[in-house]
Amino acid sequence: MEPKKSEAIILRTKDFGESDLLVTFFSSLYGNLKGVAKGARRSSKRFVNSLNIFSLVNLEFRERRSGDLVWLDSCELIDGFPGIRSDYNLLLRASYMVEMTEILFPLNVPSSEMFQLLKFALSSISNRRNTEETMIMFQARAMKIGGFGINVSKCCLCGRPYKGEGRAVFHPPSGSIVCMACEKESVLIPGMKPDTVQVLAQLQSPDLSLSNTLPGDKDVLGELNRVLMAHIEHRLGKRFKSARYL
Template identity: 30%
Template sequence: MPLYRDDAIVLRTHKLGEADRIVTLLTRHHGKVRAVAKGVRRTSSRLGARVEPFMLADIQFYEGRNLDIISQVETKEPYARRIAEDYALYTAATAMVETADKLVDHEKEPAYPQYRLLHGALGSLSRREHEAGMVLDSFLLRSLAIAGYAPSFDDCASCGRPGPHRAFAVAEGGATCEECRPSGAAAPSEEAFVLLSSLLSGDWAVADASEQRARRESAGLIAAYAQFHLERKVRSLGLVDRA
């Protein structure tokens, strides 16, 4: 069986038989990989804690016919241990890995930009660099942009008319001018638009200085935008602990 090795972030796991697990991972070079971790549910297993969601590890795989097999794991960043200590961090991280799993549809196709973004976001959460909800919101916007769904928060997403504009239409792709504004479009505050732009660009000086009202507005718009363009519900978003 061909052997390969890669850095990987664990997205999710589920049981297989009495002692094994199927582990879904996002790797640096091989995209999304599903592999069997044999015996990890036994109390004597040395691999179990190393293949929990959010962990970053250097993993050796044997390539199988249907599923690959994990043969060796070396922890690189124990994000899971740090994140699991705090409910807000845990729920934000759970929504991140679920989104990454949905965005990277095909297995073994290169997805390095998504891997790098998730790596950075989980690291930021584990170090508590910013409010957990804002790290999640920034991740959602930037991961969607990588996938080709970048929203506009200034120029009109429909006709391109220079902004700023006051309406936000999820289905149109973001901000809309008065002529293009569809019925039912949201009308976020100016502060929310500024925050949305800063979260997309990674301007944390502006984002960290924002007020809670703008954060709540932005979070609702981002969740709606993400789930519309993913064309499926991100179940863990409903569990995210917001300040």
């Protein structure tokens, strides 16, 4: 089999056999893959200090004739994002992002857009740049890329277009906003002011350039947090194994 090369982020590792490592990684070109790094737990020049969770690496691997596993030939560290490992709260956030990536993109479903998003978000939180904004941006964007974008254009119950005036409420079962005439705001049905709906629309736009400085005040961030929490809980909740980072 021809060797393949791709930038990748290490999602998980697990001891395998006597000296090997089973590595789950999200690659830029081929998506989520699992591979065996032969002899990686002995000192091996091919994998030196590169197979740590969250690390950004250049991987070389070969597909096997059968089965889902690939063989890892070599791995070169690009960035280990050391800031994440030195702070327990950042570690929880990074674990959450990695798990969300795995849920949205099972084995062999490539998305270079998702890869760029995860790489950007891990780098941002490792450098402690706007952690809260980064988490909001990551969640909104990941859900959209994974096919679970929130409809902010009209009320899904009466069909009235949302023109950016007055509060809208988020309706988790339909993944859409609804108007105040159709539904009342509550703990389970969080509301949004017009600025919040606008920022959410920007975060889901295909032209978004990755940035962790969100326009909007503290109220906007709080509302986005509540809406995304309700949305993710409704769509993916049961599939999360790890505790939520919040």
